[in-house]
Amino acid sequence: xxxxxILGLLKEQDLHGYELKKRLTETTGVFASVSFGSLYPAxxxxxxxxxxxxxxxxxxxxxxxxxxxxxxxxxxxxxxxLRARRAIAKSMPSASTGRGRKVYGLTDIGEQLFTDLLAASxxxxxxxRSFGLRLAFARYLPADLRLGLLERRRAQLVERLARTRxxxxxxRERIDAYTRSLMEHGTETTERDISWLDGLIxxxxxxxxxxxxxxxxxxxxVQHH
Amino acid sequence: xxxxxILGLLKEQDLHGYELKKRLTETTGVFASVSFGSLYPAxxxxxxxxxxxxxxxxxxxxxxxxxxxxxxxxxxxxxxxLRARRAIAKSMPSASTGRGRKVYGLTDIGEQLFTDLLAASxxxxxxxRSFGLRLAFARYLPADLRLGLLERRRAQLVERLARTRxxxxxxRERIDAYTRSLMEHGTETTERDISWLDGLIxxxxxxxxxxxxxxxxxxxxVQHH
DNA sequence: GATCCGTTATATCGAACCGATACGTCGAAC
DNA sequence: GTTCGACGTATCGGTTCGATATAACGGATC
Numbered sequence: 226x227x228x229x230x231i232l233g234l235l236k237e238q239d240l241h242g243y244e245l246k247k248r249l250t251e252t253t254g255v256f257a258s259v260s261f262g263s264l265y266p267a268x269x270x271x272x273x274x275x276x277x278x279x280x281x282x283x284x285x286x287x288x289x290x291x292x293x294x295x296x297x298x299x300x301x302x303x304x305x306x307l308r309a310r311r312a313i314a315k316s317m318p319s320a321s322t323g324r325g326r327k328v329y330g331l332t333d334i335g336e337q338l339f340t341d342l343l344a345a346s347x348x349x350x351x352x353x354r355s356f357g358l359r360l361a362f363a364r365y366l367p368a369d370l371r372l373g374l375l376e377r378r379r380a381q382l383v384e385r386l387a388r389t390r391x392x393x394x395x396x397r398e399r400i401d402a403y404t405r406s407l408m409e410h411g412t413e414t415t416e417r418d419i420s421w422l423d424g425l426i427x428x429x430x431x432x433x434x435x436x437x438x439x440x441x442x443x444x445x446x447v448q449h450h
Numbered sequence: 451x452x453x454x455x456i457l458g459l460l461k462e463q464d465l466h467g468y469e470l471k472k473r474l475t476e477t478t479g480v481f482a483s484v485s486f487g488s489l490y491p492a493x494x495x496x497x498x499x500x501x502x503x504x505x506x507x508x509x510x511x512x513x514x515x516x517x518x519x520x521x522x523x524x525x526x527x528x529x530x531x532l533r534a535r536r537a538i539a540k541s542m543p544s545a546s547t548g549r550g551r552k553v554y555g556l557t558d559i560g561e562q563l564f565t566d567l568l569a570a571s572x573x574x575x576x577x578x579r580s581f582g583l584r585l586a587f588a589r590y591l592p593a594d595l596r597l598g599l600l601e602r603r604r605a606q607l608v609e610r611l612a613r614t615r616x617x618x619x620x621x622r623e624r625i626d627a628y629t630r631s632l633m634e635h636g637t638e639t640t641e642r643d644i645s646w647l648d649g650l651i652x653x654x655x656x657x658x659x660x661x662x663x664x665x666x667x668x669x670x671x672v673q674h675h
Numbered sequence: 676g677a678t679c680c681g682t683t684a685t686a687t688c689g690a691a692c693c694g695a696t697a698c699g700t701c702g703a704a705c
Numbered sequence: 706g707t708t709c710g711a712c713g714t715a716t717c718g719g720t721t722c723g724a725t726a727t728a729a730c731g732g733a734t735c
Contacts, residue, residue, distance in 0.1 A: 263692045363628040403588045410646050421635050488721040
């Protein structure tokens, strides 16, 4: 789960651990708290699996070297050098502060792993954060899988709603006022989530039926009935 | 965190593990999924700390036979006997590996531990589930601590709102449509959470200022909307 | 009446994850 | 001139999860 998030962020841009954590907590938002105690082991796992590699492993020395002599052929190193130059130009001190930072980048294996993890619908944990994370990377999914993700989530929320209502009817004398208020508020929140999903699904269907290009599949075949 | 939930449920009624899990997932609802892999170790910890004790062990005849002398020719009974001996060797009292249910109840230490955990405001994890769980047992809190719980939660949500808005303004070109929709929906949800909390806080204040409160008699009417 | 299957029930294992902490550099405030 | 906070990598102990094993029971199904 965390690995999917890391791969997704690295797909857009090479990043080091600290920045990765900031984006996971702040930008992606879905992770209320992802700690270094899980981030660094996850990075180590991904590196051991060959999904990511350390693209730039030092401070200004390596940056300057990459900037002056770009003979490595590494795309990530060139990008890092570009970013370092821009940072220096903006007199941003973060390029050379602190201890030696390790910038990670995706490999081909990592690209493939990202695609596999994102499209995995059967082996799903199916929790709330899983959906939020997948939606944040939904633009990398083909249109049909994207629609399936939204509809599966909708069905899941509808089922949760039904179970909650059953529980509230079943043990109504055991539930005190605070718990009941919590459950009712949760029910309303889930209902709003469902109608929000309905909006997304409707927009998705319009997009699917109006124009025929999905991101990775050419419109060679009509939809099957 | 899980220990607090267990203690709170056992405070109302003696329960065995399976029923405990059902109430944690269904009734309390806050825990989307609490697994046996965390429930049983938590129960063992609480038992080792003397906070709970096995009140009734409805052990079957096979378990008793395995614990004392394995007389049956059944393979399963012999395996059970092996495991029971190993458990006894680990000095675990009443380790019945049979299928008899073990009903747990609170001790005086457990009552005290529950009160301490519930009132702990400084060493808080402060995540979403923590608040929901505490609110579900808010009737056991004195009125001032209950109000503090609600106001701390409110302040937390307000801060989250501010941080999310800052993030959305800062990296607006980096955020794609799906992520933006997710963040906007999350913002609306948080705003509704805050106004829901305002209702609870108002009801709480009315109760505090209008009459003398006793911890064992929570307000009979909590506002829902 | 033997067999299959879902529910009730306890328990363990490996892997993942979290919070705290340590180690370390830098700029700014005081 | 030193404390303070930001950046930055890393590990440790303990908690939790998901999967799995074990086992007894009741009800279908053949």
